[in-house]
Ligand SMILES: [Zn+2]
């Protein structure tokens with residue numbers, strides 16, 4: 001069955017003041033899916049905006065990386081003076097299975113609601129671009145700093161939310 005998950009995330013801080021770093025969400029995200037193709041729960045799958053399929057990382061023992069039915073169906077970002085927010089809808093194919101390693105039936109709700117989002121920026125001091133990421137399992141709040149000039153880019157205070165819509 002086709003499932004849709006809503007992913008929301010936000011960063012706060014002085015995003016448009018002095019030392020503007022043009023912080024933005026990148027086109028790629030990684031999301032933990034209970035994969036009915038390699039029959040393992042909580043597999044990291046890579047979704048890219050505009051791509052017609054997703055890439056499942058498979059598992060170390062057994063199934064190799066493989067493409068799978070999944071896509072980013074919607075991707076809306078809001079860039080304000082003090083808040084950068086993302087709302088993405090991710091479609092993926094799901095079917096019941098028993099986990100190949102543990103033998104446990106895959107739960108109906110996602111077993112590992114985990115996501116990693118990528119952040120891009122441009123440092124006005126170094127005149128170079130940089131990258132950072134946000135993910136579910138981090139201690140918060142913490143300050144995201146520029147890899148070039150060490151300025152605080154934003155504060156990551158809110159855990160990205162993953163919600164199954166259908
Ligand atoms: Zn898989």
Ligand SMILES: [Zn+2]
Nearest residue numbers: 123146148149
């Ligand atoms: Zn910088």
